[in-house]
Amino acid sequence: MLPWRFENMKIAVIGAGLAGRQHIQVIQNNKMCELDFIVDPSNESIEFCKNNGFSHFSNVTEALMTQIPDGAIIATPNSIHVENALDFIDRGIPILVEKPLSSDSESALSLVQCAKKKNVHLLTGHHRRHNKIIREAKDTIDSGQLGRLVTSHSMCWLFKPNDYFNSWRKSISGGPVLINLTHDIDLMRYLIGEIESVHSFESNANRKGKVEDxxxxxxxxxxxxxxxLSISDTIVAPWSWEHTSGENPIYPNQKESCYWIGGTHGSLELPKLKSWKSLNERSWWEPIQSNQSPTDNNINQPLSAQLNNFISVVQGKEEPVCSGEDGLKTLLVIEAIKLSAKIGKAVKPKNPELKCF
Ligand SMILES: NC(=O)c1ccc[n+]([C@@H]2O[C@H](COP(=O)([O-])OP(=O)(O)OC[C@H]3O[C@@H](n4cnc5c(N)ncnc54)[C@H](O)[C@@H]3O)[C@@H](O)[C@H]2O)c1
Structure with missing residues (x-):
């Protein structure tokens, strides 16, 4: 028997846009929780809540004066994640914050510190870590089947239509490095390990906007x-996690791979979960064979698994698969990538352990 207040954990969703509405759907499909209320000032969201009979507020302060949820998912624009998150942490309410944890590491660090000080659970929504394919890939790598890891390559090539940028995404926090590459970096940290240094080049030659394309x-x-890693939001191509993993139905699925991880005794391509090893002696003159694990339809599975982890963390049964500290460390790598492109030199991500943990 679960403690009474968690039999049906009441979860609020802050920001009911593209990401927020997926969280709402996943909450509604989960028997362990229920949607408490939605906060979003937009007219579309007021209409959306009215049509679906959801409790609605236009700002967090007003909502928390009326209703106290058991947890909240923050899916607002990156630059206001921290401001929204602190309102919940101040009241001891556990939160899952969409990625990136913030649009800058300084505010992300203050959020992580505040959650730690107040002993409130803070999780980051790098939901790909929860994908069954990634869990299996991690097991394969950790078991040593690939031998000593040598190198990896990640692709995120896709094309975003112009109207995608008619919003906050035009701003400095709306480029593909912060929006998309942050997922790939987080996965590489999860699968391979911590990143010591980065050297990057950026271009905005095609969109000619304020941020990189x-x-x-x-x-x-x-x-x-x-x-x-190679990323672009201005290439028509199938090689991105978005298009190959099949985890989000809004992206037409392509049966291709987008990550390649190579070791001294074998290699792995994802999301196909296809592993390669030598048949006999390891030699470029000897045949190699592949083995592909079956993968099923993954639609929304990682978001559901992420929600289950959030609930279990609040119940004290599990550790976060992706903590606030993880979100911060991934953001520090992203900042190092941005700085490297600016100064034209290799950059070491700042070590958050220096000051705060
Ligand atoms: N995990 C993923 O794969 C994934 C996918 C998409 C977006 N995201 C993340 O989710 C967040 C939202 O992105 P999106 O694409 O849904 O953007 P969006 O613009 O579609 O939605 C943002 C919503 O927040 C609302 N909002 C703005 N200010 C608010 C406030 N003060 N209080 C409450 N609501 C407010 C807006 O009205 C809008 O409805 C971003 O951090 C983004 O990086 C994550």
């Missing part, structure tokens, strides 16, 4: 592995 990054991991 494309970037390439070289990585050195602390365990000696080296890697590369």
């Amino acid at each position: 494309s970037a390439v990054v070289s990585l050195r991991f602390k365990n000696g592995t080296i890697g590369t």
